Structure formats: structure tokens, C-alpha cells
Amino acid sequence: MSDITRRDALKGLAVAFATAGVIDHLAAADAHAMVSQITAVGPYTPKALTPHQYQTLLTLTDFIVPVENNKPGAAQAGVPGWIDSLLAVNADLKKRYVDGLGWIDQTMTSRHGTDFLGGARGQQTGLLDQIAFQKNRSAALDPGIDFFILLRRMTVDGFYTSPIGQRDIYPGNMARSEFVVPKEAMDYVINRSPLR
């Protein structure tokens, strides 16, 4: 019986084969390849939200987990679509989003005469900077703050559990030909320990 190489065994599995010892496992190029795979399917048609609500959600998730250097953000990682698919099976959750997105649009309108999507970037971040911090709690802002806590939780969840977002931070679940610990990591810990 012939020996099976690691590469042969991995045929059929879409697994990036990492070179031993390389810390930055997924080059930006690979990330964009994954994105274009996703977007190649076509634009997402929301199941629970209206097109306007969905677009607002997409913009919000993009603020929460933006593009970083060349690494994709929540929007490219499919987060808004994932959230929308959860809203489609949970009426209570959907209501929270519809109410929350509506609150954002109304607040933006009463401040700046435009919905969130129509606002200037500084107007958008001005509102988000308020509702992203619980120290700003007040009768007026509470609905927005409560919504933002939920939205941020689900955006972060959706990002880091997506194939793209997982690769943003997690170096594991990869195929390697060798297990190595980077010297930098070992030195960091040993030098801070009482056992150096």
C-alpha cells in the first residue's frame, strides 16, 4: 500500500495548507479570493429586513468591524446576511432590529434631517460614538444603546465565526506539515516567567 501524503489526504477539502512556522497564515490575497467566492454568488436578497433596513444594517456592521489594512470587514464577511437569516426565524429578534434600526433613522433625522444612510460620515460616527458607550445612558439614548449592545454582539459573533473573520484572528484549524512554536512566542512567555 503506498503512503498517502498530507497533500493527497487534503484533496477535496478546501483547507489552506500553511507553511510551517509562518505566523500570518492567510495572506490578504487569500482573503480576497474567499470574498470573491462569496460575492460571486450574487448580491444578497434580505429575507427578514426591507432593502433599506438591510442596507442600514450593512453600513452599521461595517462601522463595527471595518476593513483593516487590506483585511475584509464584517460586510465582506457576510455578517449582515447572517444576521438577517437569524431574524427570519425569530420574530422577537427581528422586532428588536426593526425597532433599533428605526430608532437610528429617526434620531438621525431629528438631528440632521436625513436617515442614517444619507448622513455625512461625521454625523454617522457622532451618533454611534454616543450609543456605543453605556456612560451615555439617558431616557433619550437608552433605546439606541440597548440596540447597539445587541448589534455589536451579533456583528462580532458573525464576523469571527465566518470563514473570513475566523482567519482575521485565529491561526488554527489549519493543515500543517510540522508543528512549530514561533521563537517570538516562546521567548515572550519564558522571559516573563520565573523560570527563564
Added chain:
Amino acid sequence: MAQGANSTVHDVVIIGSGAGGGTVTKVLADMGIKVLLMEAGPMIDMSDFKTMMGPSDVWHRGAGDAAELYTEGRAAALNYSASFSANMADEPYTVAPGSQFRLFRSRVIGGRTNHYARVQLRYSDYDFKPRSMNDVGWDWPISYADVAPYYDKAERLIGVTGRPEGLRSAPDGIFQTPAPFKVHEELLYRSCAKLGIKATSARQAVITHALNGRPGCIYCGQCGRGCRFGSNYASTYVQIFPAMRTGNVTVLANAMARELITDASGKVTAVSYVDKTTGTERQVRCRTVVLSAASCESARLLLNSKSSRHPDGLANSAGQVGKYLTDTVGFGLSATVPYLRGTPIHNTDGYGAHLYIPWWMADRHRELDFPLGYHVEVGGGGFGQPTLGFGAQALNQAEGYGLPMKQAIRESYGGINISLTGRGSMVPNEDSYCEIDPEVKDKWGIPALRFHWKWSDYERNQARHMRESFRAILETLGGTVNAPPAGRGGGAGARGQGAAGRAGGAGAAGAPQAAAGRGAINPPGVDPNDDRPQLGPGGGIIHEVGCVRMGDDPKTSVLNRFCQTHEVSNVFSADGGPFVSHGDKNPTHTIIALAWRTAEYLAEEMRKGNV
């Protein structure tokens, strides 16, 4: 599929396809002997294993089909584990009042070998002779020298990592190159060295180089899911699938053995079983039968095989079947190690633990207040796979959004705990055994097991020593122990990596760990001044051995030194049942070696016409 015509007499029927049954199947099939392998669970193939999967392989990613996580706080389990756990409704067992026992059964081809932690340790000389060497329990009728050639054979087939150390408590084998220590393991190695304790590379049933057509490990750290590539040991793909390719194996899956049928001469002629797919009762005829259903289930089969010739069950006229059941002593302690925070993010998956600590007091046991020792398994640190709830700590402490939020998440990522988990010997005692429950039956009408269990001072004192030793090791490396107050147990010591966001079910064993004792302050009947750790329920470590023990004296044993029952020459045992003692090591490797030896003996006896 052909399930054996009613008139066919199979030379060998093997009941159970785990480490023992898989081994006998392969050894006999390779010799050209035709076997029928009966398995209570279904057949699977490599694509059933969830290796390399992640939350996004399920659309809701763990939020639940109705996204209930976000409105009710209930997460849906993402079950990656390869454990096909028997459910209590279909397959109950009972526990006698005053006893605590938990029986874990994996009903699938390969059984628990699909998901176990792959700890693969040879028993030492003293593990076979606790009476002569440590004045407790009973000696096996055989010794390390009898089993050593079979450890060799097992390692040549399976492949085991390790570093030769020349330690009495860690007999060296035929090793593959182990992976280097992880960061927290290097700390443990040095801390142990400072305390005069020799830690070494873990001995895992994982191959780092291609072996017998199986590729080397890709270090994804998901052994508990079953290995899609076959780079670790499971009887499924290391023994059973190759054996099936010889053409000498018929597999009868979804077949729940009920009892062994004997003829007037007292020999077994058939196995009665329930075909679970149809619910009908059937039989396969056999020339010999091998019991590999797992220690307690094999005992159950014998006890349920009553006839006028065997009124107390087969091979049980001495009343030894079910007796002297043991499980591993489990205790764990973890510590927070603050300086791990900020460790450069890197891939820590590996193949589970790369370091373990063999028992270091084997030659000095008379200095201790317990006779038999333990080894230590380790966990810690680590950058785990993100699941829902990832970064929660950062989100709580650092609000906001955008790149600063991402940075806060990054800075809080990674486990900063290190854990030590003891796995110790138990001395067999008269109060720990299984029998048939007088009333309860399983869903197919087969009488169920009832368990009796007691830990003795031997084990409680040993656990106290674990606690003191672990505290010393963890504090020497600068950790702050996360200890429960005295009087509470450390539980059975779930082996955790402490990694934030580790994927559900991907833990080392992939099977539930006992939590009894943890959080229970001085249960009724416990002396509040007794500061020894409480131990979890028997069976909680899932290393049940005994109940069908070997020995030279038929009055005090069920099997002879070749694991053939004293009373019925065509019945053999090849699982954990024969174990006379419980070593300070996990049983799997010894189950395989013994089963190999038994298979060769059985083949020789058949060749000579003795069975």
C-alpha cells in the same frame, strides 16, 4: 446486506468493535481467519467525522434553529465530537443507593476509540503486580514481559509519539518523533524540573510520519472529532477498515447482543441479538466468541446468559463476573498565569497535549499515605477557534466599535490558565462492582446493569497528593491556583485548554466529564474536617476495567491467563474486562496489547482443534 445465513457457523464472532474488538478482528483477518464482527451501533465512514469543521458549517453557527441564543440565552450545541453516546431512555442502567456511578457508552463502529484522548501508555511492571510490589489488590497471572512483545506489535501498527526516557513508570516503546512542547508545556517542563519531577513528551496514538498507508498528522488539534485522515488511532480506520479489505470480515452493525446461547455440553454455539433496524430477535452461530463489548457490557452479557447449566450466568459459578470494577482516579487543578497575557498569537492546535508527567514516586511509594500512583495530563494557554460569544470579555470592558474594539479583542484573546489533571490507579474493592438490575430492562427487553461504587482512602489520599503536587508545580511557574475551598472537590478534572472560544465538543476527550463533587460542599455523610478532594462518580473518567478478571484460580477469577473463560473454552474476553488491577495509566494501549495476545492464542487453539 448479508447478515449471516441462519445455518452458517462463524469461526469467530466478536462482540464489540472498540480497541479490543478491533484488534482481534485485524489480527485474525490478517491470518486468514474469517470473523463476524458484531457492533451495537451503526457503521460510519471517514466523511462522518467533523475534522476541520467550524461554526459556519452550520447555518446558525450555534445560535439555534430559531436563533434562540439571542433572545433566550440558550446556545445550540455544535456537536463535533465523534462520540455516539447511548441515550439513557433506550439504554438505562441503575445505581444502587449510596453509590455514584456514570456509564458512558459510545454506540458506533470503533466505539470510544473514535474520540478518546489518544493517550497511549504501556503499563509498567508494577502495574501488573500491585500485590507483590505495593501490598494491595491482586497480581495479574502475567507480567510486563508477557505483554511487552504485544505492545511492540501494537506500536508498529498504530504509531505512538514519544521520547525514550528509561523511566520505570513510563516503559519506552517504538516511538515516532513527538511534536515540540507548546508554550505552557515548556513552562510546566521547567517547573517540574525545578521540583525534581521528570516530565516528558506525551505518548499519543498519533502519527507524525506516514505509517502503513496513513498520512502524518496535520496538527489540527481535533482528535476528539475522529480523524478524517486516519492520522490517529481509532480501531475504525486503523484496524477494522483494513481488516474488511482482506475479505475475511463480515460486519453486523446495529446489532445489540442479548445473550450467549450454549448447548448441552456448556459451550457457546450462538449469539442472540436484536437487529436494531427492525427490532427483531436473531441469532448468529459461532464456533468461538470474543467478548469486546467493554468491561461492564461484557459482564452484562455473561450475567444475562443464564441456562440450567449456568444458572448464575455464563462463566460465573464462582460469582466473579461483574466484581472488582475499577475506574481511574481523576482530579484537576488549574492556575491563572497572568504573564501569558499578550503572548504573540500563534497556532496552538497540535495534536492535543504534547507533554505529560509520568508518576515520579514509584520507587518511593512507602513514603506516602497511599499505595498506587498516578500520571498527570496537562492543558492550558492556547488560541482557540472563535465561537459565538467570542471576545465577550473585551466587549464588556472596552466598549466602542471599530478598530479599537478589534484591538481590544485581540489583546484579550488567548487562554491564560494552565491546568493539571491527575489520572490515578484505583485499588479494586468489594464495594465496586456491577450486577444485573432485578427489574430494569433496556428498550429491547435486555436486563440492564446496576452499579455499586465506593472510593477508598487509597484513592482519596492519592487525590490529596495530586492537589498538593499540582499546587506546587503551578505556583513554581508563577501561577495563582484557582482552587475550590477545602472540602469541595476539584471534580473529576475536566481536561481543559483554557482557550477562549474553543469550539464546542472539541475537547480532548470529546466526551462528557464528570462534574459531581465540584460545587458540592460537604455532601451528607462527609466529615467536614476531611479536607481531601471529593472524587467524581465512578465511571466518570471512562476507564472502566475489571468485572471479567483473569487469574490462575477459577475460584477467584473468570478468565485464565490467555483471557479464555475457565468454564467455557470457546469464550474469550478482549476489552478492559480482564484487568486484575488498575494501573496508573490509561488502559487503551494495554487493552490492545492483551487483545492481540488473546487473538494469537485463540487462533492457535483453533488450529490445534482445542476450541
